Amino acid sequence: MDMLQLISCIHITIALLLFTQAKSSIEAPKETTTGCIADERIALLALRAGLSDPSNLLSSWNGGDCCRWKGVRCSNSTGHVVELDLHSPDCRNNFGSKLVLGGIISSSLVDLHHLQHLNLSCNDFGGAQIPEFFGSLRNLEHLDLSLSYFSGMIPPHLGNLSNLRYFILDSVDSSNYIYSTDITWLSRLSSLEHLDMSSVNLGSIQNWVTVVNMLPSLKSLRLFRCQLSSSPDSILHLNLSSIETLDISGNQFRKPITPNWFWELTSLRHLAISDNEFSGPFPDEIGNMTSMVKIDLSFNNLVGMIPSNMQNLCNLEELLLAYNNIDGSIAELFQRLPRSLPIVPSKNREKPPFARVPPPDPPLHRRRTSRSTAGLSARIRPVQRRYRTCPSVATTAGPPSPS
Numbered sequence: 533m534d535m536l537q538l539i540s541c542i543h544i545t546i547a548l549l550l551f552t553q554a555k556s557s558i559e560a561p562k563e564t565t566t567g568c569i570a571d572e573r574i575a576l577l578a579l580r581a582g583l584s585d586p587s588n589l590l591s592s593w594n595g596g597d598c599c600r601w602k603g604v605r606c607s608n609s610t611g612h613v614v615e616l617d618l619h620s621p622d623c624r625n626n627f628g629s630k631l632v633l634g635g636i637i638s639s640s641l642v643d644l645h646h647l648q649h650l651n652l653s654c655n656d657f658g659g660a661q662i663p664e665f666f667g668s669l670r671n672l673e674h675l676d677l678s679l680s681y682f683s684g685m686i687p688p689h690l691g692n693l694s695n696l697r698y699f700i701l702d703s704v705d706s707s708n709y710i711y712s713t714d715i716t717w718l719s720r721l722s723s724l725e726h727l728d729m730s731s732v733n734l735g736s737i738q739n740w741v742t743v744v745n746m747l748p749s750l751k752s753l754r755l756f757r758c759q760l761s762s763s764p765d766s767i768l769h770l771n772l773s774s775i776e777t778l779d780i781s782g783n784q785f786r787k788p789i790t791p792n793w794f795w796e797l798t799s800l801r802h803l804a805i806s807d808n809e810f811s812g813p814f815p816d817e818i819g820n821m822t823s824m825v826k827i828d829l830s831f832n833n834l835v836g837m838i839p840s841n842m843q844n845l846c847n848l849e850e851l852l853l854a855y856n857n858i859d860g861s862i863a864e865l866f867q868r869l870p871r872s873l874p875i876v877p878s879k880n881r882e883k884p885p886f887a888r889v890p891p892p893d894p895p896l897h898r899r900r901t902s903r904s905t906a907g908l909s910a911r912i913r914p915v916q917r918r919y920r921t922c923p924s925v926a927t928t929a930g931p932p933s934p935s
């Protein structure tokens with residue numbers, strides 16, 4: 533290497549060094565926003581500007597890296613905001629809590645194109661309608677608007693959220709009034725696994741079973757106290773093969789307990805149909821629900837004795853029968869109960885109590901306003917939780933050979 537080459541090498545090195553320094557000093561202000569996409573930060577700031585936040589819950593919402601703000605989560609591969617969890621910290625505990633967000637939800641939210649989780653539960657949006665633009669958040673998988681004081685009609689635009697897996701709109705115990713007069717948009721939420729619209733007024737809707745039967749991935753359906761009045765005897769073609777939880781308590785079906793479409797859902801583990809004015813004898817159909825873990829039949833007009841095939845329910849842990857008209861001997865009742873149920877019984881409406889066990893406090897959102905002072909409950913409840921393997925059911929194929 534001659535001198536000329538060496539000098540030009542040094543020149544290049546110096547030039548490179550200078551260039552690098554210049555570059556880093558130009559980029560310095562940008563560095564504070566690492567991990568946060570500028571447009572999404574602007575959208576979040578616009579959202580914050582519309583919200584009222586008396587307890588300063590969003591005090592961390594300043595500084596460049598919006599991915600570090602409370603409740604914001606970004607994808608660590610793409611940097612996009614994927615989760616906005618703004619639920620109130622005082623959820624379901626402190627009625628009238630001021631630890632809530634309120635005000636206006638800015639439509640700038642739709643600029644978070646990659647948002648998958650939106651949780652606004654337990655806030656106080658002062659009876660505002662659920663914004664129609666929520667239907668444009670195409671990547672949403674979880675939407676939780678429970679107990680957040682929305683009211684008015686649910687916008688059918690939410691039917692555009694075809695990736696939604698959780699849709700929680702339970703408004704039990706809030707004084708607001710959310711309703712829908714047509715839920716056919718729900719049938720387009722083909723990925724839906726968990727749907728809770730408890731306390732949403734669906735009183736004018738007759739075809740709700742047809743609609744939910746178009747959601748083949750549904751695992752849990754809670755329509756507690758929705759003023760539903762129609763419960764079809766059967767469904768022609770059953771799609772709900774994965775359903776494990778059905779709570780349709782507190783509606784007004786006022787019909788015989790059988791026939792009813794839900795007896796066909798043999799995958800069910802939890803069934804709550806209390807407080808519906810179902811009438812007639814305890815149905816034999818229960819004996820076919822062999823996956824059942826919890827059944828709540830309380831507050832209906834069922835009569836007679838539980839069927840002897842209840843013995844089939846070898847995973848049953850909780851059976852609530854309060855406020856029906858059980859008729860027959862206690863010995864017979866005990867004989868018919870599955871052995872998986874350790875027994876802590878109490879009172880039946882017509883009979884003297886044979887053990888006094890006050891019912892445990894129901895969760896706040898399940899407290900009934902009417903008939904809640906009724907006192908003792910015919911509650912038959914396990915004292916311990918355990919799962920049992922059901923004895924294998926004899927099939928025509930017979931047991932597998934040990935060879």
Ligand SMILES: *[C@@H]1O[C@H](CO)[C@@H](O)[C@H](O)[C@H]1NC(C)=O
Pocket residue numbers: 608609
């Ligand atoms: C992304 O973040 C999650 C949770 O913080 C973490 O478990 C995961 O390992 C991260 N992935 C990568 C690729 O860094």
Ligand SMILES: *[C@@H]1O[C@H](CO)[C@@H](O)[C@H](O)[C@H]1NC(C)=O
Pocket residue numbers: 619623651653674675676698700
């Ligand atoms: C929303 O947040 C609450 C409180 O943490 C939580 O219980 C609930 O599961 C969340 N909702 C969803 C859909 O993840």
Ligand SMILES: *[C@@H]1O[C@H](CO)[C@@H](O)[C@H](O)[C@H]1NC(C)=O
Pocket residue numbers: 667688689690691692717
């Ligand atoms: C979303 O749904 C509404 C109501 O169903 C519909 O009018 C609208 O065109 C849909 N929007 C988009 C962008 O598809």
Ligand SMILES: *[C@@H]1O[C@H](CO)[C@@H](O)[C@H](O)[C@H]1NC(C)=O
Pocket residue numbers: 722742745746747748769770771
């Ligand atoms: C069953 O679900 C599929 C997929 O959503 C739907 O196309 C079909 O119409 C449903 N069948 C009935 C009888 O509702």
Ligand SMILES: *[C@@H]1O[C@H](CO)[C@@H](O)[C@H](O)[C@H]1NC(C)=O
Pocket residue numbers: 816817820
């Ligand atoms: C129970 O299931 C069996 C087999 O699927 C069926 O033949 C029978 O009718 C069912 N019993 C009742 C009471 O639904």
